[in-house]
Amino acid sequence: MHDNKFPGKDITPDDIKNKFPLCAKKNKDDYSIFEVAGVEFGGNTIPVMAGPNMVESKELILDVASNVKKIGAHFLRGGAFKPLSFPYRSQKFNETREKGIEWLGIAKNEFKIPIITEIMEERYLDLISGVADILQIGSRNMQNYPLLTACAKSGKPIMLKRHYGSSLRDWLGAAEYILYEGNKKLILCERGVSIPHTHRSTSRFSLDLQVVPAAKEITHLPIVVDPSHATFWRPWVNPMSLAAVASGADGIMLEVHPDPENSAVDPLQPINYDHFDKLIKKMDTIANSIYSRRILN
Ligand code: PEP
Numbered sequence: 001m002h003d004n005k006f007p008g009k010d011i012t013p014d015d016i017k018n019k020f021p022l023c024a025k026k027n028k029d030d031y032s033i034f035e036v037a038g039v040e041f042g043g044n045t046i047p048v049m050a051g052p053n054m055v056e057s058k059e060l061i062l063d064v065a066s067n068v069k070k071i072g073a074h075f076l077r078g079g080a081f082k083p084l085s086f087p088y089r090s091q092k093f094n095e096t097r098e099k100g101i102e103w104l105g106i107a108k109n110e111f112k113i114p115i116i117t118e119i120m121e122e123r124y125l126d127l128i129s130g131v132a133d134i135l136q137i138g139s140r141n142m143q144n145y146p147l148l149t150a151c152a153k154s155g156k157p158i159m160l161k162r163h164y165g166s167s168l169r170d171w172l173g174a175a176e177y178i179l180y181e182g183n184k185k186l187i188l189c190e191r192g193v194s195i196p197h198t199h200r201s202t203s204r205f206s207l208d209l210q211v212v213p214a215a216k217e218i219t220h221l222p223i224v225v226d227p228s229h230a231t232f233w234r235p236w237v238n239p240m241s242l243a244a245v246a247s248g249a250d251g252i253m254l255e256v257h258p259d260p261e262n263s264a265v266d267p268l269q270p271i272n273y274d275h276f277d278k279l280i281k282k283m284d285t286i287a288n289s290i291y292s293r294r295i296l297n
């Protein structure tokens with residue numbers, strides 16, 4: 001019997017046995033290790049996914065691809081199909097959606113960098129899968145079970161972002177839907193949760209780093225941390241990225257833009273190339289000194 005103010009929000013030993021047969025670790029050293037496009041997850045490398053919030057134009061994405069690859073990113077990120085909080089901007093960027101996927105494909109071929117991009121609707125699965133090495137399921141769709149199932153069935157590697165209001169229990173429940181289809185290349189991503197205090201009037205979320213060790217106690221799945229979406233504020237991206245690596249994260253997602261103040265979406269959070277270069281070196285030092293893991297080769 002629980003005496004919990006929020007019943008059902010924590011994970012019980014019975015949950016681990018009954019509700020998460022596929023996510024749960026079989027023993028304390030059970031961690032999934034797998035490759036995506038030649039990059040190992042869950043092993044000695046901590047992959048970094050970097051790029052703009054939105055694939056704004058072909059010129060932008062080619063410039064970012066070339067620079068983040070040179071600096072050491074393992075994946076290029078960028079939303080072509082984006083869940084935007086207000087419909088007005090969404091209309092403005094309607095034409096860039098399919099085009100965005102095409103431009104990501106050009107960047108991938110030209111700079112030999114694998115791609116992670118978001119999928120919001122099953123009807124675009126074939127289009128997006130043609131270019132993406134990892135399908136990103138965004139926070140808002142974490143519990144869109146038909147979408148999870150369709151993406152899982154495609155066999156493509158998937159990164160499942162945590163909904164900002166969800167417990168670890170519900171996040172792993174969603175992950176279970178993907179594993180249930182036999183798709184084992186699944187990565188979790190913590191991207192900030194809604195709490196009463198976000199520490200700054202424009203902030204929206206708070207990075208839940210405690211979930212990294214908590215998740216690793218229960219599941220073998222690798223877990224990526226996205227400090228950009230969580231902090232929503234550039235000056236906090238450095239400390240929280242370093243803390244994410246120190247917490248044991250298996251990967252880092254960062255928004256990188258050549259001219260962050262003029263990013264079409266969320267201009268408060270991206271970092272520029274120089275900032276990214278300095279940060280990735282520091283993250284590599286921390287990863288290596290604490291865990292003997294590497295970010296840069
Ligand atoms: C994103 O990564 O571009 C994004 C929309 O993230 P989230 O789903 O975490 O808000």
Ligand code: MN
Pocket residue numbers: 053229266
């Ligand atoms: Mn974003």
